[in-house]
Amino acid sequence: MNKPRLGLTAILILAVSQVFAQGGDPEAGQTKAVTCVACHGQDGNSISAEWPNLAGQHASYLARQLTLYRSGERQNAIMLGMVAALSDQDILDLAAFYAAKEVKPGVADDALIGLGQQIYQGGNAANGVPACMACHGPSGKGNPASGYPALAGQKDRYTATVLAAFKNGAVWGKGDNANAVMAMVAKNLTEEEIEAVSSYIQGLH
Ligand code: HEC
Numbered sequence: 001m002n003k004p005r006l007g008l009t010a011i012l013i014l015a016v017s018q019v020f021a022q023g024g025d026p027e028a029g030q031t032k033a034v035t036c037v038a039c040h041g042q043d044g045n046s047i048s049a050e051w052p053n054l055a056g057q058h059a060s061y062l063a064r065q066l067t068l069y070r071s072g073e074r075q076n077a078i079m080l081g082m083v084a085a086l087s088d089q090d091i092l093d094l095a096a097f098y099a100a101k102e103v104k105p106g107v108a109d110d111a112l113i114g115l116g117q118q119i120y121q122g123g124n125a126a127n128g129v130p131a132c133m134a135c136h137g138p139s140g141k142g143n144p145a146s147g148y149p150a151l152a153g154q155k156d157r158y159t160a161t162v163l164a165a166f167k168n169g170a171v172w173g174k175g176d177n178a179n180a181v182m183a184m185v186a187k188n189l190t191e192e193e194i195e196a197v198s199s200y201i202q203g204l205h
């Protein structure tokens with residue numbers, strides 16, 4: 001007689017813990033995103049190649065970046081102004097909202113696609129550049145459990161800008177929160193390779 005009840009309790013506990021694990025409310029996030037749409041678009045597909053798409057990005061990655069802008073651990077004058085007044089719950093809600101949207105991939109430049117694909121899928125062993133695919137996945141979906149962001153369809157100018165910053169040693173986060181992986185990955189990328197792989201990523205889906 002007790003068995004079905006136990007089963008129901010277990011399901012309820014599971015459902016409740018998943019809501020907590022997720023943390024953000026996408027509907028609340030939509031309301032809070034009114035100040036973001038001017039640059040990141042109504043649906044998280046940005047309206048300029050300089051501004052990143054947020055659509056379809058992992059909620060955990062988005063929340064990490066918003067927190068890093070707020071603390072100044074990821075430095076950007078525009079984004080610092082945007083996040084200064086956000087609470088932790090605002091950040092979770094915004095992250096849940098954008099994560100639930102779908103990214104609209106762009107197109108890669110035909111002249112760059114060969115080199116871009118070679119770097120993305122195989123790296124450049126001669127220069128010690130690892131394959132991007134190893135962490136970001138063959139179709140650019142990334143891996144939220146490991147903190148590897150999705151790259152598929154990302155705007156090429158934005159990607160080239162962050163790769164140039166990583167090449168110059170930029171590390172997002174400080175202390176235990178620092179993630180120095182990309183500074184290591186990008187330090188030996190040439191400018192030509194940065195252009196090519198950024199274009200390839202824009203067309204990746
Ligand atoms: C005036 C234009 C503008 C507005 C408005 C704006 N952003 Fe941004 N956003 C940017 C730019 C530019 C970057 C890239 C900054 C950099 O290079 O670090 C960025 C980066 C981001 C990133 C990091 C993306 C990544 O892939 O790492 C997130 C997350 C983000 N913005 C969320 C928001 C949210 C949420 C809002 C509204 C509260 C917002 N932005 C408002 C311009 C804007």
Ligand code: HEC
Nearest residue numbers: 130131132134135147148149159162172179181182185197
């Ligand atoms: C060993 C794993 C690993 C490899 C290999 C790797 N990445 Fe990354 N990448 C990461 C991690 C982790 C982050 C997020 C860093 C953070 O959150 O501080 C990241 C972030 C990025 C970002 C920023 C995304 C955004 O939305 O702002 C870009 C762009 C990027 N990687 C491109 C590349 C390219 C291009 C290559 C291949 C040349 C590559 N990565 C290889 C782990 C990796």
